[in-house]
Amino acid sequence: MDILIRDLDYAVDINLNVYKNIDILIRRDEDSKKISIDRGRNLLEKSNLDKKDLKIIDGDKKCALPGLSNNHTHIPMTLLRGIADDMILQEWLREKIWPNEGRLTGEDVYYGALLGCLEMLRFGITSFNDMYFFPEEIVRATKEVGIKGTVGFPIIDFGTPQCKDLDKLLNNCEKFIKEYIAEEKINPVVAPHAPYTCSKDTYVQCREISQEYNVLLHTHLSETRYEVVEMENKIGMRPVEYLESIGILGDNLITAHCVWITKEEVKILAKHRVKVVHCPGSNMKLASGGVMPLVEMLREGVSLSLGTDGPASNNNLDILEEMKIAALLHKAHRWDPTVGDVDTVLRMAFNSESIGFENRDIVLLDLNSPHLRPVHNIKSNIVYSANGNDVDTVIVEGEVLLENKKFSKIDDKYLRNIYHKVNSIIKKFN
Amino acid sequence: MDILIRDLDYAVDINLNVYKNIDILIRRDEDSKKISIDRGRNLLEKSNLDKKDLKIIDGDKKCALPGLSNNHTHIPMTLLRGIADDMILQEWLREKIWPNEGRLTGEDVYYGALLGCLEMLRFGITSFNDMYFFPEEIVRATKEVGIKGTVGFPIIDFGTPQCKDLDKLLNNCEKFIKEYIAEEKINPVVAPHAPYTCSKDTYVQCREISQEYNVLLHTHLSETRYEVVEMENKIGMRPVEYLESIGILGDNLITAHCVWITKEEVKILAKHRVKVVHCPGSNMKLASGGVMPLVEMLREGVSLSLGTDGPASNNNLDILEEMKIAALLHKAHRWDPTVGDVDTVLRMAFNSESIGFENRDIVLLDLNSPHLRPVHNIKSNIVYSANGNDVDTVIVEGEVLLENKKFSKIDDKYLRNIYHKVNSIIKKFN
Numbered sequence: 001m002d003i004l005i006r007d008l009d010y011a012v013d014i015n016l017n018v019y020k021n022i023d024i025l026i027r028r029d030e031d032s033k034k035i036s037i038d039r040g041r042n043l044l045e046k047s048n049l050d051k052k053d054l055k056i057i058d059g060d061k062k063c064a065l066p067g068l069s070n071n072h073t074h075i076p077m078t079l080l081r082g083i084a085d086d087m088i089l090q091e092w093l094r095e096k097i098w099p100n101e102g103r104l105t106g107e108d109v110y111y112g113a114l115l116g117c118l119e120m121l122r123f124g125i126t127s128f129n130d131m132y133f134f135p136e137e138i139v140r141a142t143k144e145v146g147i148k149g150t151v152g153f154p155i156i157d158f159g160t161p162q163c164k165d166l167d168k169l170l171n172n173c174e175k176f177i178k179e180y181i182a183e184e185k186i187n188p189v190v191a192p193h194a195p196y197t198c199s200k201d202t203y204v205q206c207r208e209i210s211q212e213y214n215v216l217l218h219t220h221l222s223e224t225r226y227e228v229v230e231m232e233n234k235i236g237m238r239p240v241e242y243l244e245s246i247g248i249l250g251d252n253l254i255t256a257h258c259v260w261i262t263k264e265e266v267k268i269l270a271k272h273r274v275k276v277v278h279c280p281g282s283n284m285k286l287a288s289g290g291v292m293p294l295v296e297m298l299r300e301g302v303s304l305s306l307g308t309d310g311p312a313s314n315n316n317l318d319i320l321e322e323m324k325i326a327a328l329l330h331k332a333h334r335w336d337p338t339v340g341d342v343d344t345v346l347r348m349a350f351n352s353e354s355i356g357f358e359n360r361d362i363v364l365l366d367l368n369s370p371h372l373r374p375v376h377n378i379k380s381n382i383v384y385s386a387n388g389n390d391v392d393t394v395i396v397e398g399e400v401l402l403e404n405k406k407f408s409k410i411d412d413k414y415l416r417n418i419y420h421k422v423n424s425i426i427k428k429f430n
Numbered sequence: 431m432d433i434l435i436r437d438l439d440y441a442v443d444i445n446l447n448v449y450k451n452i453d454i455l456i457r458r459d460e461d462s463k464k465i466s467i468d469r470g471r472n473l474l475e476k477s478n479l480d481k482k483d484l485k486i487i488d489g490d491k492k493c494a495l496p497g498l499s500n501n502h503t504h505i506p507m508t509l510l511r512g513i514a515d516d517m518i519l520q521e522w523l524r525e526k527i528w529p530n531e532g533r534l535t536g537e538d539v540y541y542g543a544l545l546g547c548l549e550m551l552r553f554g555i556t557s558f559n560d561m562y563f564f565p566e567e568i569v570r571a572t573k574e575v576g577i578k579g580t581v582g583f584p585i586i587d588f589g590t591p592q593c594k595d596l597d598k599l600l601n602n603c604e605k606f607i608k609e610y611i612a613e614e615k616i617n618p619v620v621a622p623h624a625p626y627t628c629s630k631d632t633y634v635q636c637r638e639i640s641q642e643y644n645v646l647l648h649t650h651l652s653e654t655r656y657e658v659v660e661m662e663n664k665i666g667m668r669p670v671e672y673l674e675s676i677g678i679l680g681d682n683l684i685t686a687h688c689v690w691i692t693k694e695e696v697k698i699l700a701k702h703r704v705k706v707v708h709c710p711g712s713n714m715k716l717a718s719g720g721v722m723p724l725v726e727m728l729r730e731g732v733s734l735s736l737g738t739d740g741p742a743s744n745n746n747l748d749i750l751e752e753m754k755i756a757a758l759l760h761k762a763h764r765w766d767p768t769v770g771d772v773d774t775v776l777r778m779a780f781n782s783e784s785i786g787f788e789n790r791d792i793v794l795l796d797l798n799s800p801h802l803r804p805v806h807n808i809k810s811n812i813v814y815s816a817n818g819n820d821v822d823t824v825i826v827e828g829e830v831l832l833e834n835k836k837f838s839k840i841d842d843k844y845l846r847n848i849y850h851k852v853n854s855i856i857k858k859f860n
Binding site: 078079080081082083084085086087088089092115116118119122123281283284285286287288289291311314315316317318321324325327328329331332334335336337338339340341342369370371373374375376377380381383384385387388389390415419422423426429 | 508509510511512513514515516517518519522545546548549552553711713714715716717718719721741745746747748751754755757758759761762764765766767768769770771772799800801803804805806807810811814815817818819820849852853856859
């Protein structure tokens with residue numbers, strides 16, 4: 001059914017145009033799956049539409065924006081949210097994260113992903129880019145919740161908790177891609193973990209799979225100073241130079257973090273049209289030290305977006321919050337308040353294109369709260385004043401999935417069951 | 431009426447003890463105004479209380495914490511929220527903030543303060559420390575909303591938009607203190623603006639007033655590199671040394687920011703038991719550059735708390751968000767994830783003592799949200815996962831002011847009227 005949102009106080013579109021007192025009409029052609037979004041005044045009166053054929057949403061005291069996109073995360077780590085914080089990275093991984101991840105079954109990952117997808121939907125995130133083992137369970141949870149997932153099949157030389165054999169992993173990765181490549185709201189992806197956990201051969205094989213099926217590649221890149229220095233010492237190249245030398249860089253590559261990179265490396269990324277996902281909250285929480293070179297990236301025209309990273313190093317999946325953290329971090333880092341401006345971070349937050357989804361989703365923010373008043377500049381209020389809980393309505397591919405802050409397809413009983421399952425799963429953690 | 435909160439999932443007290451499956455009983459002696467808070471299991475059954483004499487609140491899927499305290503802010507700047515962002519500090523002040531502040535009447539300030547007090551109440555802030563002109567209007571708004579306010583009467587050598595004459599200002603400040611000193615939930619305070627806007631004589635007179643009436647002093651200190659360098663060049667002293675030299679430092683002094691200070695200055699602040707309010711969000715947004723030396727402050731035992739600063743440089747009044755920003759900033763700044771740990775920032779957020787209020791308030795967080803599940807460590811979920819909108823119930827001095835996320839004493843019509851008034855006020859802004 002087509003959706004008409006009437007009398008919105010504000011709307012911001014994907015090009016950051018701002019509209020006041022406007023209607024939005026969302027129509028979906030069921031044959032072509034094409035979504036059209038029209039904005040204008042009195043759309044009902046002007047069109048030949050019949051009220052009976054429409055789902056009508058009251059836009060009073062609301063602001064419409066495009067769907068938010070969480071472009072680097074590990075969703076099932078919801079299960080590990082808050083299990084350990086304020087620790088040195090290596091201790092945190094070795095003592096708390098890896099041992100407990102080793103205990104997870106596919107079913108556990110499914111429930112963790114379900115919880116995370118619901119959190120994202122609640123917070124207006126309509127598409128994400130994930131990397132975690134048991135990716136087929138993440139697909140299952142994503143389809144159940146109804147948002148759009150770019151789901152990476154993770155490849156690590158020494159295996160994942162799901163499968164310890166590299167050849168088998170690569171084989172399973174291909175099967176995974178074949179199984180889900182036709183899905184409308186799922187993009188299966190090859191996800192070699194990082195240059196310090198995947199050999200040259202592994203990266204090359206991943207690239208070959210991605211080329212064969214025309215899917216994206218997703219990898220971690222230059223997140224910590226240690227991995228960069230180690231590589232420089234071993235082979236005399238920095239990670240970006242290395243990935244270029246083995247032919248991995250290209251416009252189908254999504255790289256997360258890129259906090260320890262030089263201006264030269266930024267130019268290399270730009271030359272190959274690599275997509276970079278900025279995860280400021282996680283980088284700060286893990287004290288990575290480096291800061292993604294925002295100004296240099298923008299100058300060179302690198303495609304940028306935002307990611308929360310996993311909820312164990314954030315500890316939530318809130319892109320509205322991440323926008324503010326990004327804006328603040330870059331101002332503080334450069335002693336320059338003009339950096340990380342409102343338009344820049346909004347563009348990053350709306351960028352689902354770089355993970356393979358056209359952004360034709362609509363999120364409504366509830367402006368009926370003291371902290372979102374007055375409105376001098378609605379874009380400022382979105383970036384600096386709002387948080388995920390201000391999301392009121394979420395429409396994904398022409399379907400209402402959240403309305404009045406309630407899940408449309410999921411009732412309280414079902415939600416309680418998920419919480420209950422999650423509580424059972426974490427009993428086995430140390 | 432006494433209040434019983436039954437079957438809370440979690441409670442965190444002022445000393446950061448964590449309780450599970452507990453009741454909280456809040457009793458208020460109307461004669462002595464003393465509040466008692468008892469925690470335990472099955473309190474109704476164990477006590478001689480009659481259900482009829484109690485307000486009973488269901489604690490299921492909730493976590494109780496002490497009231498949050500916003501220890502440095504300029505509340506009526508809600509009116510300027512989002513009017514300008516991403517600008518160089520001096521341009522921002524000269525072109526956007528000061529000219530528009532000059533247009534504000536007492537009535538305007540009242541409505542701005544009303545909006546800000548409601549925002550704080552909604553976000554679980556039960557006490558604040560403010561500095562803004564027309565402070566009597568801020569008192570009026572605070573009393574109407576019912577939270578507790580330490581309200582500074584601002585002193586600037588060249589006057590405020592309310593009064594341009596310094597002698598008159600100091601006179602009015604005394605009158606202000608006399609008028610409100612007996613109020614239970616208001617602490618009137620002398621607020622010399624900053625060492626670069628107040629002369630030595632002014633500071634000395636402010637100190638004398640504060641001593642005569644035994645009230646607190648509230649000032650900005652070492653917020654920007656410029657003011658510190660300027661003073662060093664002029665008089666060969668840094669701001670903390672200067673305030674010590676003129677006898678202003680003491681345990682009744684609350685200083686905001688302190689981002690450009692040396693280890694020696696930290697020791698001086700500690701020696702005089704000066705209270706420091708950390709405003710990480712505002713410092714980052716304005717690109718102040720300096721970072722409050724958290725580790726050194728803690729080492730020297732300085733009393734620390736958190737402030738949002740004004741909503742024009744934040745742009746909200748959310749101490750739950752500010753906790754996370756504080757934790758992230760210090761980790762990133764020192765490349766050390768153990769800094770700005772959960773306990774440290776919680777202690778700062780609960781510290782209403784340093785602005786003169788015993789913390790005997792209770793805030794309930796709603797844990798019935800995907801982003802607050804599971805709970806490995808409730809304190810971590812509060813700091814890293816929650817935001818102001820997760821606050822469900824607020825009890826100030828034994829009185830329920832927010833329940834089920836709705837204001838108890840303020841209805842929708844009244845709220846709409848405030849929004850309407852605020853919209854009218856900002857029409858005169860440039």
